[in-house]
Amino acid sequence: MIAEIGLVLLWLAAALAMLQLLSGAWSLTGKDGTDELRAETAGMVRPVAVMQGVLAALSFAMLAWLFVRTDLSVLLVALNSHSDKPFIFKLAGTWGNHEGSMLLWATVMGLAGALVALVERRLPEKTIVATLAAQAFVSLGFYAFLLFSSNPFERISPVPADGNGLNPLLQDIGLAFHPPTLYFGYVGLSVAFSFAVGALITREVGPAFARAMRPWVLGAWIFLTVGITAGSYWAYYELGWGGWWFWDPVENASLMPWLAATALLHSAGVLAARDALRTWTIMLGVVAFSMSMVGTFLVRSGILTSVHAFAVDPERGSFILVLLAIYIGGALTLFGLRAATVTEGKQFAAVSREASLVFNNVALTAILAIVLLGTLYPLVTEAFGTRVSIGPPYFNPMGAVFALPMMVVMAIGPLLRWRDDRFGRVGRALILPGLATIAVLVATLVLAPGIGVLPLLGLALAVGLAIASVIPLFGRNLRRTPLPIWGMVVSHLGLAVAVGGMASESAFSTERLVAAQVGDTVTVGPWSIELAAVEPVAGPNWTALQADMQASYEGGAPTQMLPQSRTFTSPPQTTSESALHTRWNGQLYTVIGELGEDGRWQLRLWWKPFVPLIWLGGLLVALGGALALVGRIISGWRRQYQARRIAMRREERPVGDLR
Amino acid sequence: MSAPDTAKRPSRWAIWLPLGLFALLCALVAWGLANPGSTEVESRMIGQPLPAIELPQAVEENPGVTLAGARESGPRLLNIWASWCVPCIVEAPVLEELKARGVAIDGVAIRDKSEDIEMFLQRNGNPYRGIARDDVSAVQMAIGSSGVPETFVIDADGIIRYQHIGPIMERDIAQIMARLKDAEEPA
Structure with a gap:
């Protein structure tokens, strides 16, 4: 029933x-x-x-x-x-x-x-x-x-x-909540899309539209940020490959709406505050939602192979494609018909907060295009008869070309005034972050001369941005600082923290792949790890072989690590459960693999300095979004309450037309 | 993209650009959907003899299965299934119908327990001539099958002639019967 x-x-x-x-x-x-x-x-x-x-x-x-x-x-x-x-x-x-x-x-x-x-x-x-x-x-x-x-x-x-x-x-508590989180994000973007369509139809593209749409974009963006962060951490500890981002089509599918939503969020801010960037904001509203549809399509249709292949069904793919064509094609046609009637709104100078936001919008859009192209590239080449796959060698440098300048602008932009400003006015504030960036550059080159260019720049800029991001709070009364400003500061700081973690992970990780007998001791980075025992254990619907490892950091007291190789009964499948140990300065990552014929166990061990910063940063970004959202909602309520009181007073003594 | 800080109104050309790009994207993925050949995994074993793997008998009721060696009187089906597999339940009545048409079906139960297999047969019928148990997916690996259920047409000489991926549905019966007929002629 x-x-x-x-x-x-x-x-x-x-x-x-x-x-x-x-x-x-x-x-x-x-x-x-x-x-x-x-x-x-x-x-x-x-x-x-x-x-x-x-x-x-x-x-x-x-x-x-x-x-x-x-x-x-x-x-x-x-x-x-x-x-x-x-x-x-x-x-x-x-x-x-x-x-x-x-x-x-x-x-x-x-x-x-x-x-x-x-x-x-x-x-x-x-x-x-x-x-x-x-x-x-x-x-x-x-x-x-x-x-x-x-x-x-x-x-x-x-x-x-x-x-x-x-x-x-998928039997993992983090993952149980990962897809719904992303869905909340996608749906939030669908609301932004509907607002954009509604505003286009009724020709209401202006600050009021941006203010109404912004909380939805912000909410969607928070969920997407949390979803991506959690998904990345899930892939990190559950897949047992030691990496945190694989440029897998499905990961890209969640990243692309995030990039579009980030751009949309900032351009909606400009529209709400300054009545500029009208067409651009509408465009991003359509793009953000189409990216979430494209994401769903890529995941469901199976036209690209990925670790998420369990969700594949070509027939459903065609259905989503038809929906996609109707919605996005329709919206873009409407956009083409109506955009000419939308004026661009207010002008601004080349050095102004608007201009820095435009720069970052363009950079975000470019990164979005790079990710989209990279994701679809295997399909493009397949259309011409060859099968190729592109990975980090394409995405990392191409993305960095835009991401690193964006970080520089992110450091400066929030200090600039709306409409028109001079660099001279903000120059002083930037001395400290600039010096810090240079200091880190030099120190890293001296201490770790073999470091790659991208991790080096990432590390230096992360430190600079982290300092610059809190400068907007200087000279303010912290109690009376509006919540959205706090939100911006926390989010920008979070991004700096995450980039720092990424750079450190890619520059300083050490990996060991060894075959060890029970009783052997192996070293990885500053750790020495003894394989004390391997024993079977059982759970509600699985059995596992569990390694007992005694890990000690620079000869200190040992910590117990218990990685497992799990066998599930329904459906039958084996997964490796990694064991992690987090210190303030990094994470030890251990995986147990197969038993070799000579009675030795395959062990994979990583020491990853400062890697948790990646997810901590992601959470800070989301927290900043949440602060801003709460701030916006409260001020929205206040405005509505005042408007209602004014209306009530007018009703008491009517003056002419009520409208 | 238009430079929003210089143009008062975006040019006509720029406005229709997104729609054009989007149409291109749709065309590309539509092509990708229409040519799914790359996602289908077909066994390279077609035209090859079945490997000689010894498998234990699964239940008392049915004899075991001899994969290779013995010459048979005619073609048969080799059905790879399992009692824990839900699509196999869907397939069961269709296998019964094939049996009623006189097709010999050998079953290999993947990673299964004899009690569970008996339970499955009691509930869903027993269309099999012989049933073997494959506890380590050895047969699957050897003949390049990627999942359960999957069904192979084997001719009298033990050569694999056709592979059907997924459950056999009502609509597939004609195809299977035709392939069995083909397999009566030596390859």
Whole structure:
């Protein structure tokens, strides 16, 4: 019964989305205020949007319930769950598969639309109606996808004895929350997209539009940042390869929307504050969402091979491609038709905060183009008959060409004034970060002469940027500094920290691949590690061989490390569970591999100085975003509250026309 | 991209550029979808004899499977499956139908337990002539099969003639029967 109720709720939600689209679109065809029926229809859009969100959420709750109960008569549950699984992984199974994750997407999108309908009062009603209609249009595609090609509530007969289990690589608490985090980000960008479309249709591209859109972009960006950071850490400790970023198509698929969202966030800031960069902001709104669709497409369609290959199905790929073509093609056509009517807005000088933001926008867009090209390149060459794959040798230097100058501008930009400024005014503030950069450059060249160019520059610029990023706080009353300023400082500092970690990892890591007998001692970097024992252990749905390693740092007291080679029973698969030990100055990373014929164990050991800074930095970036978001929401409320009080006073003593 | 700080209005050309690029992207990935040949893994063993691997008998009810050596009276199917595999449940009734049409089906259960296999056969029927157990995926490795279920058409001389990846569905029966017929002629 639960499955059938869920399906009915899903159909109802889809029907409401259709109603939302049609009533919104129809109400916009008439001229303002000339038609009462149209005005009434427009009034219907908000409540319908709220209801659609609620129904979608209930439908998702039904699916989650089925997974928690492990109802094996539902095909999706049988394929992806197992009665022996711990509760949290049963729940995570709901979205750990294609159908469930699409339902989650539609649900979050519905809820986001509902939230827009409930709280957004700053824009003209017409623009909101157009925005919600656009949002419904996007949602409809996903509902159609669910209902016609990937019904999550499909039954199976006969009922199997037990389920298939979730892919063991995915049975990890971090990963249980990784895809939903990214989805929240993607959906936030879909709201920004809808706002852009709504503003284009009703010709409302201005500061008010930017202010309404900004919290959504910011929210999406926070989730994407956390998602990418967590995903990178997951790949780092779960795959057991010791790397933290592989330029894998799926990783790139999450990075590209982030780059676009970062650019969008900054250009929306310029639009909100200075009414400049109108077309550019709209364009980025469309690009950011298309990148999240392209990302989903690349992951699902399987046209590129990747470590995430478990999600592949070409038929679904075509469906997403059609959706992509309709949405993005449609939006870009609308953009082409309308952009000529949008003026560029206010002008600014070459040395100004706007100009530095434009520079970084262009740099971010260029990096985005590089990543996109690199990701699709194997496909391009395949079209011409050869199969190639490009990796870090392409991405790292090409990305750095734009990323490193961007860091320099990031250090200067926040110190500049809007509209027009001189370098002379901010020169003094930059002496300290400049000196620090040079000092690190020289010190690194002296102490580690063999260092690569990129890690060297990365390290030096990271230190410079870290200092420069806190300068905007100098001379301010810290208590009265607005939260968005704090957010900017923390985010920029976070980026510097992350880049520092990346540079240190790539410059100073040491790796050992050894075969060792029980009782042997091996060294890696400053560590000496004794393989004390290898013993079998068992978990709820796996068994493992666990190595007991006694690791001691520069002859200090030993720390126990317990890496495992795990064998899962349902479905059968072996994974290696690395064991990590974190010190203030880095991380020791150990993996146990196969047993050789001579009775020696394959061990892989890494010492990675300052590597945790990468993820710490990522989290700081997200924290900065969260601070800014809270600040923006509070000031938005305040403004609305004041506007309402002014309106109330006017109502008390009406003066002429109320509008 | 237009330089937003100089142009009052972006040029017409720049405005349509994104749509053009996007169309190009769509064309490229559509081509990628239409030519999925590279993602299909086909066994290089087609036209090769089955490897001689000794496998234990899986259940009391059915005899074991002799992979290579003995000459048979006609072509047969070699079905790679497992009791823990859900698509195999979908496939089971179709295998029954093939059996009813007189096809000899040998099963190899991958990484499985005899109790589980018996349970599976009780629930979903037993279309097999013989069933062997392959606890280390040795057969899979040897004949280049990438997953379960997979089915191979083997001719009387023990030569692999055709590989079917994924469960055999109702719609695949005609194809399988045709391939079995082909396999009656020596390669």
